[in-house]
Amino acid sequence: MxxxxxxxxxxxxxxxxxxxxxxxxxxxxxxxxxxxxxxxxxxxxxxxxxxxxxxxxxxxxxxxxxxxxxxxxxxxxxxxxxxxxxxxxxxxxxxxxxxxxxxxxxxxxxxxxxxxxxxxxxxxxxxxxxxxxxxxxxxxxxxxxxxxxxxxxxxxxxxxxxxxxxxxxxxxxxxxxxxxxxxxVETYDNCIGLLSVREKEILVLISKGIISKEIANKLTISINTVNRHRQNILEKLNVSNSIEAVRTANALHLLK
Structure with a gap:
């Protein structure tokens, strides 16, 4: 759900x-x-x-x-x-x-x-x-x-x-x-542009188990910016947590 x-x-x-x-x-x-x-x-x-x-x-x-x-x-x-x-x-x-x-x-x-x-x-x-x-x-x-x-x-x-x-x-x-x-509908082409390049980058790091503070350091951005991107990702993919975000993004072929 x-x-x-x-x-x-x-x-x-x-x-x-x-x-x-x-x-x-x-x-x-x-x-x-x-x-x-x-x-x-x-x-x-x-x-x-x-x-x-x-x-x-x-x-x-x-x-x-x-x-x-x-x-x-x-x-x-x-x-x-x-x-x-x-x-x-x-x-x-x-x-x-x-x-x-x-x-x-x-x-x-x-x-x-x-x-x-x-x-x-x-x-x-x-x-x-x-x-x-x-x-x-x-x-x-x-x-x-x-x-x-x-x-x-x-x-x-x-x-x-x-x-x-x-x-x-x-x-x-x-x-x-x-x-x-x-x-x-097999590849969900209408969802290809859902995430920005930065959002995809952050979600890939999330999928590797990297926490927001480490993501901020790695990308040289503030932790508030990371958290804002995380929230945008959840809303765009219509999910409630990062685990579901990664699963949904992979199913939509957004992280390839």
Whole structure:
């Protein structure tokens, strides 16, 4: 979970509309998604990045997740922790890397283009027999704010209808649902520029177990500067500690 602990820092910097305007849009989206999950028999999590809460709507797939029979409820978080606990830790990590890459991919697009894209991946989740089974996960944004900030995010969960042998890992993709074009996400190219040269240099030294004071001496900078860079690294990689920062940076191929 630490991979996404600080994702809220990115979301909170997005330009958001007034409370009344948001409420009207949220009510509209909830009504639309209520019908969708019944047709698709899926589970949808609508995350309000402004209010830091989520609306969970469920079709029949809630039985797989052993969720309460309620078709609609709210949680005070943009992370669906109860569902995350059922996902294989390796797949959860990879899924969050995909989400980070997707976020940076969308930020490079014009606001009106962002809503045409979704991620798609297959992740292992614990079924009612307490065994891991591949399920489908999608992530997309339904609304920008009027100021162009990303606002309402949606995660969809449903059965996967592909055999595990037909794909490797989580088989992450970013798809343009308007045109049908897609590309596989394996190297997280949209995250290449996340860290500055100095931040990479410091993170490499951290990975070798070197403490901040020694890093400051080695690079001839103040310890306050080192600590500021360390904090920036954690925020950019959306992690809560240096161990996770090194793991995530290596997975994103940022330290090579």
């Amino acid at each position: 630490s991979v996404i602990t600080n994702m809220e820092n990115k979301f909170s910097s997005e330009s958001i509309d007034s409370v009344d305007k948001r409420r009207e849009s949220i009510d509209e989206v909830i009504e639309m998604m209520k019908g969708y999950v019944q047709i698709e028999h899926s589970v949808a999590v609508i995350s309000d990045l402004a209010e830091k809460k989520s609306y969970i709507l469920s079709g029949n797939f809630r039985n797989f997740l052993e969720m309460d029979s309620s078709e609609y409820f709210t949680i005070d978080s943009i992370w669906e922790d109860d569902i995350y606990q059922r996902i294989h830790p390796d797949d959860l990590f990879e899924r969050h890397l995909l989400e980070l890459d997707f976020f940076n991919f969308l930020k490079a697009l014009a606001p009106e283009e962002r809503l045409n894209y979704t991620t798609n991946c297959k992740i292992r989740a614990i079924n009612s027999n307490k065994e891991y089974q591949h399920i489908m996960h999608r992530n997309f944004y339904l609304k920008n704010s009027s100021k162009g900030g990303l606002w309402l995010a949606v995660c969809l969960y449903n059965y996967s209808y592909e055999m595990p042998e037909s794909f490797s890992g989580i088989d992450g993709k970013i798809i343009n649902t308007k045109t049908g074009a897609f590309f596989h």
